[in-house]
Amino acid sequence: MIRTLVMLLCSLCVIGCGKPTPSERSVRPSEVLDFDTLFAQRCAGCHGNNGAGSGAIALHDSSYLSVAGKFTIRDLITNGREGTLMPSFQSNTGNPLTDAQIDSIVIGMSEHWGGDVPPFARGRRYEVQQGDASKGRGAFADLCAHCHGQDGLGNEAGSVVSPEYLALVSPQYLRSVILFGRPELGMPQFAGKTDDQTIDDIVAWLQSHKKAGATSK
Ligand code: HEC
Ligand code: HEC
Numbered sequence: 001m002i003r004t005l006v007m008l009l010c011s012l013c014v015i016g017c018g019k020p021t022p023s024e025r026s027v028r029p030s031e032v033l034d035f036d037t038l039f040a041q042r043c044a045g046c047h048g049n050n051g052a053g054s055g056a057i058a059l060h061d062s063s064y065l066s067v068a069g070k071f072t073i074r075d076l077i078t079n080g081r082e083g084t085l086m087p088s089f090q091s092n093t094g095n096p097l098t099d100a101q102i103d104s105i106v107i108g109m110s111e112h113w114g115g116d117v118p119p120f121a122r123g124r125r126y127e128v129q130q131g132d133a134s135k136g137r138g139a140f141a142d143l144c145a146h147c148h149g150q151d152g153l154g155n156e157a158g159s160v161v162s163p164e165y166l167a168l169v170s171p172q173y174l175r176s177v178i179l180f181g182r183p184e185l186g187m188p189q190f191a192g193k194t195d196d197q198t199i200d201d202i203v204a205w206l207q208s209h210k211k212a213g214a215t216s217k
Contacts, residue, residue: 030098035108038101042089051113053184056086057176060113063121063191064180072126074106084170120192128175129200136205139198143190152206157187166210174203 032038039051047053051060059065065073077097080088089097097105141150148154152161159165178199181189190199 029095030101033100033104035104035112038097038105039108042097043105046085048184051109053182057173057180057182058184059109061180062113062115062117063189064176065110065114066117067121067124067126067179067191068176069126070106070110073109074102077102077105081170081172084168084173118192124179124191125196126176128171128203131197131200131202131204133201133204133208135198136201136203139194139202140205143194143198144202147187152209160206161209163210166206171203171207174206175199178202 032041040049043051043059045054046056047059052058053060057064076086078088078090080086080091089102140148140152144152144160146155147157148160153159177187179189179191181187183189
């Protein structure tokens with residue numbers, strides 16, 4: 001009886017205080033492959049819990065995921081987007097993601113948040129292209145001014161032409177935001193309301209304030 005107790009105590013100690021069994025061994029950061037864990041640790045701070053949007057655009061949107069495509073998303077996680085706050089998860093020396101972890105995030109996003117793509121989003125172009133700023137000005141007045149003001153300086157919604165803001169975001173991001181909105185903030189999506197060229201024109205007009213701001217302020 002005592003012997004069994006001692007053995008039990010010993011084995012408890014082996015589990016509790018000694019070397020952990022394989023199933024208990026804490027998983028090294030580079031071995032974590034669970035999508036929910038990886039997303040929560042590495043992406044949610046900027047893109048929101050469950051990809052619902054926060055400082056940066058929501059990712060839990062089947063339209064967005066299908067138009068951006070897995071290849072683009074994988075490339076972005078790997079390399080980041082230069083000149084913006086979107087970090088590279090492979091060149092950051094502190095705690096890089098392995099290829100397998102990046103795959104888990106890309107596949108997990110599509111499995112969790114992909115699915116039916118509304119007709120207006122099918123076949124839309126993701127990449128931003130050269131636009132015509134003067135046409136963009138007119139399109140902005142039609143589509144955006146009632147919330148962001150005639151000059152984009154803000155009305156019900158904030159300014160979208162301040163050089164400080166434009167210095168932080170890429171033209172591609174502006175295009176994505178216009179296409180898919182920030183519904184969680186009250187910014188509507190325009191993928192169903194206007195064409196690809198018009199969006200590029202608006203982006204060009206927004207961007208023109210960046211240059212003006214850089215030289216005159
Ligand atoms: C119904 C009102 C409404 C309309 C229309 C609207 N927006 Fe917005 N937009 C918002 C709100 C609300 C936000 C959230 C931030 C804020 O309040 O400024 C926002 C945010 C933005 C942002 C910042 C997003 C980010 O993640 O950095 C951009 C850029 C933007 N809008 C551009 C546009 C453009 C371009 C149009 C026209 C094609 C447009 N918006 C039309 C309400 C609107
Ligand atoms: C430090 C904040 C931060 C973290 C962490 C972060 N992002 Fe981003 N992400 C951003 C910002 C800011 C942008 C917009 C960059 C720009 O202006 O082009 C962005 C852009 C993106 C885009 C492209 C949006 C577009 O323009 O179409 C994707 C996709 C994306 N992030 C996915 C992720 C994923 C997946 C993770 C986690 C592995 C992640 N991000 C982690 C801040 C972050």
